[in-house]
Amino acid sequence: MTQETPKQNIHEYLAELDDIPGTRIYTAARARKGYWINQFAMSLMKAENRERFKADERAYLDEWNISEEAKQALLKRDYNTLLDLGGNVYFLSKLFSADGLPFAEAVSTMTDMTWPEYRQMMLDGGRSPIGNRSIKGGY
Template identity: 75%
Template sequence: MKQDIHEYLAEFEDIPGTRIYTAARARKGYHLNQFAMSLMKEENRERWRADERAYLEQWKLSDEQKDAVLSRDYNRMLDLGGNIYFMSKIFSTDGISFAEACSTMTDMTFEQYRQMMLEGGRLPGGNRSIKGGY
């Protein structure tokens, strides 16, 4: 029996704490990700640092996306279509390491997050399914 594509894609939303970067998410975050990629150029980083809000106004971001960027709410950016590899341009511009930025997406301090990763990451128990409860 052939599975409906929408049912298949909906299963991706059942992974606790994980956002699978689907075509729908890519469409939703297109302008957010383009903004982030613009920070690869030094002249854009300078303009961004001078006035973040004014720089964001040049992009077709939703108000919710702008607020998430300005508050550096990386989890919200992911929900709004951000791709972590594009978002890395934002935290790089802020002088924050990839690991430090990722730690802000957890309930851990950077040191706790770092230690957890050095010990092999999170255990899979309890992290497999939202609706299944395990």
């Protein structure tokens, strides 16, 4: 007879991932929270919606069931806040595209680096894992 390893609660497991600096794991809970942000972003795949949005961003956002906090983050292009509110970076890329930003340049705004610094860091092989593996562990 073998002894089974106790199963870890999925919510406890996912909470452990919050310990990775600068990382937001896209969970089912986050997906539910950001549903309307992501639906808005996907709407920008259609040219007529992009035109309406660019003509009056606030009016277009007001057509969506999005919180005021999320609307402000969308207007400010505060992508980190949008990720915290359940936005998915791949859906938000529709907004990057509508703004004429390449994906990597838009993502650089989510860091503490300028676009040229971010680009060079990526060309040099990415961010060092030293100091970026654990918040509470300090490594």
